[in-house]
Amino acid sequence: DINNFSFVNDNYGYDAGDSMLNDFSSILNSMKKVIKGSRINSDLFLLMISGKDKNDIMSSVNYISEKFYNMQKQKYRSNNFTVASGIYYICEKGEDVAYAIDNADLARKNIKSHKELNVCIYNEDFRIRRTREKSIITKLQNAINERQIELFLQPKFSMNSRKVIGAEALARWRNPDGTYKLPFEFIDVLERAGYIVELDFYIYEESLKCIKRWQRDNKKVVPISVNFSRKNNINPEFTQKVLNLAEKYSIDNKYIEFEITESAFAENTLAMLSNMNTLRQHGFKVDIDDFGIGYSSLSFLLNSPIDTVKVDKVFVDGIEKSNYHREFIKQMCMLINTTKKEIIFEGVETENQADFLCKCGFDIAQGWLFDKAIRVDDFEKKYIYI
Template sequence: MKNNIEFNIDTLSNKNQIYNSLFEIGRDFDAIDSIRKAFVYLDIDNFRYINSTIGHLRGNLVISKIHEILTNTLLSWKFGKGKAYRVNADEFILIIYDFKNLSWLDRSIGEMLKNIKKDPWFESLGIFVTLSAGISINKVNGSNIYDLLPKADTALYCAKIRGKDRHQFYSDHMSKSVYEEIDMSHKIRTAINANIFEMHYQPIVSTKPGTLVGLEALIRWKDHEEGYIPPARFIPIAEKTGQMKSIEKLVIDSVFLQVKQWIDKKDAPLFVSINLSPEGLVQQHIIPFLEDMKEKYQFPPEKIQFEITETAMIRNEIYVLQTLNCIKQMGFRISLDDFGTGYSSINYLRVLPIDKVKLDKSFLLSIENDPKNQEIVETVIDLCHKLKLEVIAEGVETESQRAYLIDIGCDYIQGYLFSKPLNSEEISKWIAETYFK
């Protein structure tokens, strides 16, 4: 029996084309005489990043190593049996049978994925490897692989949506959410091609003497059918479908153009902040693009501040750090966003080439009457100042929050107390009326 079957899979919506290539796997599945059989669809998370960082040759070695680990793990099980197949580069299929029960299967697949993640061979390459998996059960979700494959595929897609690095059993309610995701992906592609995203800007104000120092650029999308679609809904899908690169370039180009126009009118804020995606930082395609933007618009790079989150560092710290150092050397400023919501923030203050830290708005929810929260905020601000970093508190909504932050020495504040995010025309008017009257 061959154990390495190659075929092409492009997107979830067109995977029907592979079914004709599944004859051998289907024959093996049908030949297994067992009451308990499961079909597992696995995918390497962020494999494009891995290929871009270590190259295609080593990327192929990663795939072979994972296939080897899967095969050896199945052979080592005492309460279950299985066969592993490699399909379409970074995807695998497992047939698991004679397993003890569903609880054992759930636990065993989880341990399998965890062991792959912890394998020292990947660490020796300087990469972090995780897999996601979707599982369908024979006689519960279907009776042959042509029934079970699309349902395992749907479960895999849901595992990706929920954060990757996990496995998911199929359930009937999943199908609707998956097709909604596919529909949103098509809408995003149309919006990119038509360039209908727009930028809104929210003021960042100095606590002393209370003047405008910058703006944060925030993407907005008004769909002709649904109206405004929040970024929290479309950004994760754009990242999963590889469309974030195009969106990010549209955002940067739009903001650079706006900053250039403000500079020409001599009413520009000191800086405009742009959020950078983890994809751009890991793949490093952002560097040549920023060089082109500098050449195109010809204004001081310190007018632009890029915001990053810890999520990017978790994906591949080495390459993200390299990208950030390049951005810094080009003259742009960098801030660490959502500080305090992750697990390694303190260490990142030490290693990242950052200028500012944005204190997450969750710290301000009970800042006036929560002594413990006050201690945390004051300690963070004191630590940042000792490290020569400035602090921006976001989510400021009340005068009492503002007064408290001024009293403890926070450098900048941002929030609805001053203004909601406004489009370029509205923010220009707001600036003129508020700070240049």
């Protein structure tokens, strides 16, 4: 398929999109090695290419990509219109055609999660992974209904006073044997499949229930920050659903913060900023997560409706590596301070790291030096009901 094809339709019109499809078709029609070719839908094409060996077929695929890229380069100054190709080699006569097409499509879809690739060759791991992903997706709703998805809280600390000043909400999926699936085992799967929206709001509502309980019992209430995926953040109905749930539990909005990863700003920035502005207007705080490893700049921080910057663990790890790393993180955070944003350091694991950050004038952090993410009842016993 053609990467960024929807950008042409949205910004140049459908006639321009049709012209691009015709360009691609003209390349295929000019190639004798393309035995069969058809457009399945939109910008998705299916080809059967002959070759004396695998390298010969790969050369044909690369030729198509390069030829198409050069054609579009003449029409568009900003040319990001590359071709993503999934390849399955048919090595024996009598192979099932539907199976071969499905395998090529699995290879193509693998490119979508590895944007540095333009060509991917099928291997059996793709099918194994899809089977596992289907299992996770199928089990999600039941896991929520049966409360197998649990809210864990990782405390945020003042490094100077060593007192809890907040918490981050995290999802853990309990297995039948009592062990837990960690986020990397299911979050990305749900994100790709579009089911992350349901999980995000489940964790948000569980967080609201915690705050409601602490208020009811006249206990110390600490803010909880909740992670929301890009799919939620660009949804025009997102903020209204957030507000409706907060109203349902009669929560003071100052006790909820929304964490948005830095990489989420790569697409639909205007929609994202609109939602963030709306949240802040209603008293919520907005945090940018994993700062420093993605797309942000100082000018972005100056002009964006953000309250808190969470500095990624990769910078904290550098504190104990060299003077260069220490000076870098110090200067970076001093620049962030000029934007009047609060700073939280992620992944603080040693006293040396905490001491350095405190001496630089910073205070708030989370990490295993203080506590890991723990079950809600354990969090309440240690930090709330005391």
